[in-house]
Amino acid sequence: xxxLIVALLATxxxxxxxxxxxxxxxxxxxxxxxxxxxxxxxxxxxxxxxVSVWQLGNLVPLHITLPPEYLATTGIDADAASFVLSLxxxxxxxxxxIFAARSGARASHADxxxxxxxxxxxxxxxxxxxAALTGANEVARAELWQAILVPTLVFAVPAVVAAVVTEWxxxxxxxxxxxxxxxxxxxxxxxxxxxxxxxGAAVVVVGLVGIGAAVAAVALFARAGQIVALFQxxxxxxxxxxxxxxxxxxxxxxxxxxxxxxxxxPGFAVxxxxxxxxxxxxxxxxxxxxxxxxxxxxxxxxxxLLALLPVALGALAGWIVRSRLLHVGDxxxxxxxxxxxxxxxSSRFDASKTAALSGLLSxxxxxPARPEPQTAxxxxxxxxxGARLVTxxxxxxVAGAAAALLAWAASGSLGPGRLAEFxxxxxxxxxxxxxxxxxxxxxxxxSPRSSRRVSGVRADRVGRDAxxxxxxxxxxxxxxxxxxxxxxxxxxxxxxxxxVVEPAAAHEDADGPVPEWxxxxxxxxxxxxxxxxxxxxxxxxxxxxxxxxxxxxIDLPGHPER
Numbered sequence: 281x282x283x284l285i286v287a288l289l290a291t292x293x294x295x296x297x298x299x300x301x302x303x304x305x306x307x308x309x310x311x312x313x314x315x316x317x318x319x320x321x322x323x324x325x326x327x328x329x330x331v332s333v334w335q336l337g338n339l340v341p342l343h344i345t346l347p348p349e350y351l352a353t354t355g356i357d358a359d360a361a362s363f364v365l366s367l368x369x370x371x372x373x374x375x376x377x378i379f380a381a382r383s384g385a386r387a388s389h390a391d392x393x394x395x396x397x398x399x400x401x402x403x404x405x406x407x408x409x410x411a412a413l414t415g416a417n418e419v420a421r422a423e424l425w426q427a428i429l430v431p432t433l434v435f436a437v438p439a440v441v442a443a444v445v446t447e448w449x450x451x452x453x454x455x456x457x458x459x460x461x462x463x464x465x466x467x468x469x470x471x472x473x474x475x476x477x478x479x480g481a482a483v484v485v486v487g488l489v490g491i492g493a494a495v496a497a498v499a500l501f502a503r504a505g506q507i508v509a510l511f512q513x514x515x516x517x518x519x520x521x522x523x524x525x526x527x528x529x530x531x532x533x534x535x536x537x538x539x540x541x542x543x544x545x546p547g548f549a550v551x552x553x554x555x556x557x558x559x560x561x562x563x564x565x566x567x568x569x570x571x572x573x574x575x576x577x578x579x580x581x582x583x584x585l586l587a588l589l590p591v592a593l594g595a596l597a598g599w600i601v602r603s604r605l606l607h608v609g610d611x612x613x614x615x616x617x618x619x620x621x622x623x624x625x626s627s628r629f630d631a632s633k634t635a636a637l638s639g640l641l642s643x644x645x646x647x648p649a650r651p652e653p654q655t656a657x658x659x660x661x662x663x664x665x666g667a668r669l670v671t672x673x674x675x676x677x678v679a680g681a682a683a684a685l686l687a688w689a690a691s692g693s694l695g696p697g698r699l700a701e702f703x704x705x706x707x708x709x710x711x712x713x714x715x716x717x718x719x720x721x722x723x724x725x726x727s728p729r730s731s732r733r734v735s736g737v738r739a740d741r742v743g744r745d746a747x748x749x750x751x752x753x754x755x756x757x758x759x760x761x762x763x764x765x766x767x768x769x770x771x772x773x774x775x776x777x778x779x780v781v782e783p784a785a786a787h788e789d790a791d792g793p794v795p796e797w798x799x800x801x802x803x804x805x806x807x808x809x810x811x812x813x814x815x816x817x818x819x820x821x822x823x824x825x826x827x828x829x830x831x832x833x834i835d836l837p838g839h840p841e842r
Contacts, residue, residue, distance in 0.1 A: 286392040290400035293383035297435060298407040300379075301337070301372050305330040308526045315519050331415025335422050336365065337372025337530065338431040339689060342420045359696070365420070366692030367702050369530030370537070373689065376431070377438040380404075384443035388451070393443035401436040408432055445478070469605055469667045476604055476671055480597035481678035484717045487593040488683065492540030495586075496532075499539070499574040506573035513568060528571045534703075535571065537690035540683065541704035543586045544712040548704040550575055552697070558583035567699065590713060594720020597675055602724050605668065668725045675721050680714025 309326045336342055346361045380400070387396020405428060412427035447456040464471035500507065516524060538548045547557025550572060554563045561579045566572050684706040691703025 283392045283395045286387055286390045286396045287399040289390075290383055290387060290396040291403045293379065293386075294400040294403035294435070295407065297376055297379040297383075298404060298411070301334050301375060302330055302411065304372070304375075305333040305337075308523050312519065312523055328415045328417040329420075331411045332417065332420040332422070333369075334372060334411070335415075335427055335431065337369045338376060338434050339368050339373055340422050340426050340430045341366035341692070342422055344420055345418060347419065363696035363700070364693045365695070367694045368534065368689060368692060369527070370533035370689060371530040373434050374533050376434050380435040380437075380439040381442035384439035384441070385446045388443045388446035391451075391454075393447055397436070397439045397443050400439060401432060404435045405432040448475070472605060473667055473671050473674070476601045477674040477678060479604075480601045480671070480675040480721060481682065481717075483597040483600060484590070484593045484675065484679040484713075485682045485686075487596070488540050488543070488590060488679075488713065489536060489686070491543050491589055491593075492538070493532075493536035495539035495543055496535040496574070499576065500535075500571075503574045503576070507570045510568055510570040510573045514570070524570070528569070531571060534690045535574075537686045538704060541687055541690075541709045543589055544683070544709055544716065545584075545587050546704060546708035546712055548691075549701050551699060552701045554701075558586055564698070567694065587712075587716060590716035591720040594675070594679075594717035594722075595724050596720075597717070598672070598721035598724030601671055601675070601721070602668070605671075665726070672718060672721045672725045676714045676718035679717040680710040683713035684710035 306326060309330055310323075313323055313326055332342055342365045344363055344365050346356065348361075350356075351358060351361055383400050384393065384397050387393045387400075390396065408431045409428050412422065412424055416422075444456060447454060448460050451457040451460075463474060511521060511524075514520075514524070541548050542557060545558065547555055547559075549555060550563055550566050555561065556563065556575055556579075558579055559581065561576055563575060563577070566575060687704040687706040687709040691705070693700040694702045
């Protein structure tokens with residue numbers, strides 16, 4: 281796609297991100313203006329209020345200064361007239377981040393990710409500057425540099441991350457694609473580490489956010505009576521209840537992060553010197569906001585078992601990563617097929633169907649080449665501990681850093697005095713999530729491979745490689761599928777590692793009935809053709825007849841001819 285078109289689309293994305301965010305704040309304020317004030321007030325005063333709410337939702341702290349008239353009417357102490365409001369309704373930031381990520385990924389698909397990201401970020405910064413300049417007011421004042429920089433970062437960082445991830449996974453050319461190719465060319469599975477770390481950390485973080493949202497929903501449902509009581513205590517009319525409900529809906533992502541910190545263990549605060557965690561709850565007087573009615577008065581120590589959920593998510597991430605490492609390692613370990621020998625002139629059948637079986641079960645030709653035996657050192661090189669150890673630590677580090685970022689965004693001040701501390705502490709949340717994710721991922725990533733699995737993989741490789749070339753000298757068509765079928769016909773992968781023996785001598789002294797397929801082989805080796813399991817003599821007058829044993833197609837039990 282032409283770069284100009286990409287720039288235009290990026291401009292539209294940035295404009296929509298700002299416009300929708302501002303419209304989401306202005307819509308309920310307009311309803312309040314129409315039905316609450318009858319349209320008699322100046323609508324222009326709603327613009328500064330809408331801009332302030334949008335800035336707060338995009339992590340910009342607001343310095344609130346209540347006018348003296350309001351203090352006199354409400355009887356609020358003058359010491360509480362000025363405070364910082366920084367507890368953000370994360371629904372606005374989440375929308376901005378999602379829209380930015382979509383824009384960055386689309387620019388990458390158009391092979392102009394840098395143009396798209398730079399253009400959209402610049403347009404967003406210009407629009408944020410315009411909103412900050414036109415929406416300035418004395419009641420809710422934001423620092424100009426924060427009003428411009430912070431929302432721009434909320435847009436720019438997801439856009440860059442989405443564009444780089446898309447480039448890494450899909451691009452065929454460019455600087456990021458060349459860097460990816462160089463890293464993926466590293467030996468001993470080190471090339472897979474960056475992508476697997478990102479995948480594992482994403483599993484942990486997304487899972488934790490989902491669990492946190494579920495915990496918050498359960499708390500809201502369980503404490504629904506208290507929430508309704510707080511609505512009634514507010515003595516608001518239908519319009520006020522609607523506006524209050526919409527405002528609390530914007531805080532739903534914030535409550536989800538609080539639930540995440542609760543599950544991880546550290547919990548969160550609802551005021552100075554308070555704590556809500558599975559280990560115990562200590563709360564004082566909380567604001568009469570209905571959503572805060574979901575905060576429990578007390579907790580049980582059984583809730584400490586919730587910490588097993590982040591461990592389980594780490595184990596899931598470790599299983600996904602380990603499966604990928606084993607898959608990549610097994611693909612890279614496949615040995616090339618041996619060179620074809622000279623074809624036998626006496627075989628008049630398709631070598632791709634009969635040569636491998638003849639090479640294993642008859643003694644009329646040379647034994648196929650066998651791979652070198654697997655040793656402990658070989659297995660260690662095939663599944664290196666170094667890459668797994670670094671991947672485990674990196675998943676824990678990235679997941680902890682992401683949890684700390686979410687905790688920081690979901691914490692802040694809601695008013696003066698004791699209300700200045702709300703939400704989780706980033707440091708303890710990062711430490712808890714990192715340790716829990718490391719424990720779970722380490723269980724799956726650092727544990728040794730199952731001995732049964734290793735022996736089975738070894739035998740399967742030996743059998744597959746031994747069946748890779750027919751004794752007649754012609755390689756088997758579709759060697760992988762043909763080898764797998766022949767190995768299954770032999771009964772077990774261990775048969776591929778045994779010495780090549782005469783079929784008649786293989787069960788010479790064996791107890792029990794001789795298998796039908798072996799009887800058919802014996803009959804063929806004695807010089808007869810097999811029809812329905814009954815040997816019949818060869819016609820001596822057939823052209824080209826000789827004393828050589830002819831290779832006949834064999835129907836093995838449970839493995840029909842392909």
